[in-house]
Amino acid sequence: MPVAELLRLGTARTIVRWGTPVLHRPARPVTDYGDDLQELLADMFATNRAAEGAGLAAAQIGVDLAVFIYDCSDETGRRRTGVVCNPECDLPEVGERRLVSYDEGCLSLPGAFVELARPDVATCRGYDQYGEPVTLTGGGTFGRCLQHETDHINGTVFGDRLSARSRKQLYRRFDAVAAEYPAAWPVTSDSPLSVEMPSVADAGSGRGI
Template identity: 75%
Template sequence: MPVAELLRLGSPHPIVRWGDPVLHTPARAVTDFGTELQELLADMFATNDAAHGAGLAAPQLGVDLAVFIYDCTDETGTRRTGVLCNPALTLPEGRSRRLVSYGEGCLSLPGAYADVDRPDVATCTGQDQYGDPIVVAAGGTLGRCLQHETDHIDGIVFGDRLATRARKRLHRMFDEGAHHYPADWPQSPSDR
């Protein structure tokens, strides 16, 4: 189904928190592009919207499928919205690789942020919601989102990329603000 339709059909679901095994295990490949996947995608867009996110991976809804959605701006400020199934990430190497440090958060650890160094651009190949080949290349928030969400598909949370001290600080930040986010957030809104 077209992205415009996926954007209007779903319902928000609770987002799984760090520590749940589904977030720390590589996801299964998407092989069926039928009705169940389309319903999941619609719910992912609705959940991402309710949480005011840039993107969301299926494992964050407790589903171990290699798919994520994105809805954010690229390096030109253009809003881009889409689906990536079975993503494979390519990052610049050598002289073309430029790292950018940016405060990154995760909807599965709401209210906590830490600076993370990532390449300024990324390219993802995979399949769209119909199973057709797709390539998405971007910088800006979308470039970071492609990297962050592909990490989720690989069973990695961004805290895994931090030094021990920074990771502990991140968890303290979450612990101090966790009471603002009910267990079924964003199905139930935060009080922030």
């Protein structure tokens, strides 16, 4: 299904929180690119939009599958939107990489941000929603999203990359806003939340991934 259709369809689902086992183990590879996957992807885009995120891994809605979606801007301000199944993330060699520090957040620990240094550019290889090979390279929010979401596929949350001090600071910030994010967030009623096609507004920095 084309990305434009995936963006138009779908129903927002509840985002699971850190501590849920599916977020802390490697995901199963995608092997079937049929209707079930397309429905999942549409729901992931809808959930990401409802949460005002920059990207979302399947594990974040409780699905043990190695796929993520992204909808954010790169270092040039260009909107990047799509799907990566079975991702592998390549980073510049240590002597060639430039680290950039800025606040990072996660939709599975909503509303809390803390500074984290990551390489300013990343390359992600995998497969699109049709099972065709894709290679994506970028910086800015997009480059950080590629790294953050591939971490999710591997069972790593960004808190695992923080020092003990920064991790405690992150949890304190989450505790301060936790009441704003009920257990079913971003679904806001007893009924699933259907989400229409998003605007072209950037889902950039300052939003969870």
